[in-house]
Amino acid sequence: MSQPDLSRLDIESLWHPLTQHQGIDAAPPRFIERGEGCYLYDAAGNRFYDAVSGLWCVNVGHGREELAQVAAEQMKKLSYLPGTMSHEPGVRLAARLVELLGYPARVYYSNSGSEANEAAFKMARQYQSQVTGGTGRYKIIARHRGYHGCTLGALSATGNWERRHGYEPLVPGFIFTDAPDPYRGVDRCAEKLEETILREGANSVAAFITEPIVAGGGLLFPPDDYLPAVREVCTRHGVLLIVDEVVTGFGRTGKMFAHQHWGIQPDIVTMAKGMASGYMPLAATVAREEVFKAFDGAPASHRHFRHVNTFGGHPVATAVGLENIAIIEREGLVERVATLEKSLMTRLEKLLSHPNVGDVRGKGLLFGVELVADKQTKEPAPADQVAAVLAGCAKRGVIIGRTAETSPGRGNILIAAPPFISGEAEFDLLASSIEEALADAFSDASAA
Ligand SMILES: Cc1ncc(COP(=O)(O)O)c(C=O)c1O
Numbered sequence: 001m002s003q004p005d006l007s008r009l010d011i012e013s014l015w016h017p018l019t020q021h022q023g024i025d026a027a028p029p030r031f032i033e034r035g036e037g038c039y040l041y042d043a044a045g046n047r048f049y050d051a052v053s054g055l056w057c058v059n060v061g062h063g064r065e066e067l068a069q070v071a072a073e074q075m076k077k078l079s080y081l082p083g084t085m086s087h088e089p090g091v092r093l094a095a096r097l098v099e100l101l102g103y104p105a106r107v108y109y110s111n112s113g114s115e116a117n118e119a120a121f122k123m124a125r126q127y128q129s130q131v132t133g134g135t136g137r138y139k140i141i142a143r144h145r146g147y148h149g150c151t152l153g154a155l156s157a158t159g160n161w162e163r164r165h166g167y168e169p170l171v172p173g174f175i176f177t178d179a180p181d182p183y184r185g186v187d188r189c190a191e192k193l194e195e196t197i198l199r200e201g202a203n204s205v206a207a208f209i210t211e212p213i214v215a216g217g218g219l220l221f222p223p224d225d226y227l228p229a230v231r232e233v234c235t236r237h238g239v240l241l242i243v244d245e246v247v248t249g250f251g252r253t254g255k256m257f258a259h260q261h262w263g264i265q266p267d268i269v270t271m272a273k274g275m276a277s278g279y280m281p282l283a284a285t286v287a288r289e290e291v292f293k294a295f296d297g298a299p300a301s302h303r304h305f306r307h308v309n310t311f312g313g314h315p316v317a318t319a320v321g322l323e324n325i326a327i328i329e330r331e332g333l334v335e336r337v338a339t340l341e342k343s344l345m346t347r348l349e350k351l352l353s354h355p356n357v358g359d360v361r362g363k364g365l366l367f368g369v370e371l372v373a374d375k376q377t378k379e380p381a382p383a384d385q386v387a388a389v390l391a392g393c394a395k396r397g398v399i400i401g402r403t404a405e406t407s408p409g410r411g412n413i414l415i416a417a418p419p420f421i422s423g424e425a426e427f428d429l430l431a432s433s434i435e436e437a438l439a440d441a442f443s444d445a446s447a448a
Helices: 003-013 065-077 088-101 113-131 152-156 189-200 226-236 258-262 289-293 315-330 333-353 383-395 424-447
Strands: 032-036 039-042 047-050 105-110 139-144 174-177 205-210 240-244 268-271 283-288 357-363 366-374 413-416
Touching: 047 424, 065 315, 088 105, 088 283, 088 315, 105 113, 105 289, 113 152, 113 205, 113 240, 113 268, 113 283, 139 189, 174 189, 189 205, 189 226, 205 226, 226 240, 226 258, 283 289, 315 333, 333 357, 333 366, 333 424, 366 383, 383 413, 383 424
Parallel strands: 139 174, 139 205, 205 240, 240 268
Antiparallel strands: 032 039, 039 047, 105 283, 268 283, 357 366, 366 413
16 A cells, blocks of 8 residues: 555544644644664655654664564564463563662563553552551642653643643542752752642652653753652651653663662652663563562452553563663663763753753753743743744654643743664754754744
8 A cells, every 4th residue: 555545544544642633634644664773764765863762762773673583582482471470571571670770679560651650559559558557648749740641540640731631530639749940940849749748648648759850741850959858758758759760761861760860769660661662562660679568468368469451561572671671781872871961962052042942951862952932031932833843853854852731831842862872963963953943933933
């Protein structure tokens, strides 16, 4: 079937995420035929630098033969097994994850970041009910501008107007506090967390969930004392600390897990995306041994974790996950990301000379470029201009992203999260494309 025929079939039969289908005929979704390394290719042979690694997941790059081979071999050997049984890649990957985290822990598998967070919330509530004798620690504190997934529980922990609107009322018991935003002067956030815990009553709070760095909600990098202070507050109030490493895990920020930059040990870590570099759906909720121990009991006590996913810990996904970690280690990709941070930062910081670039921030290969209408007032740039920058980059063969509208008008931050195998040539292309696209987008607006 030809590409135009497939595009017609797409428009007639698919329902795309985050997409307004009205007018889709005029601008159909980009149709990609294949991926190789840092690049995607369409049917006409046009090449695009995938500077967001898919949805910040294809960390080792597209088209890896080794991962395809491991998947095919595993599929032939053992194609499926329920999580109540055991298989080699599932066990070996779990042991590897515990080693990488560096403290005794247990791995519960699922298939997506949302599911990993759902499991974390249920673990936290059941843990608290079992250690406190059911005295009512059920609330989950989350953060404004945080994103934790699309399912109703994970969405209830998401501080993001655009994602929540129209699906409310959500799950009761989710409370919000601030996430640090140094550019906009939102600070004292560990103290605000403690105030929130005290206001709610510590004995009603099960857990606090945080991304180490807010990703889709704004690329917000905390000050260095934030996570250690949060760890201390949670410990002092008997609140479990859940760290969502769905975007930041597996080397994205220059450490295997982002929380390791700040030397803390979470009670529960959730991970997905880069866990198999997007080659297979794979996720995990990893709980410290002390949390796991609270689920001990006689079979009839019902103290075990009463949760299941048909595909969690799939043999093919876990085999690919293991090989993905082997690639990251064999090729020194975490160290590479740490080194590349400076070279991407140097290029993107030059954009600050543009009157509408308010801030450039990044860690490892996770970057945000905040666009403003006015540098003094920091008023966010209008959505159509931000969209024009994205389109201008695509026209120059570069795919970048933008943040969600956590509150109306706040989708003004460009996202770059390139594959770890990117090099100087790709960074040059990325920086020059954004620079030219900015010039077009903002000069068009002033002319209009
Ligand atoms: C920080 C974070 N947590 C959780 C999720 C949800 O993951 P998934 O889309 O795999 O359900 C995402 C997705 O972008 C995310 O960015």
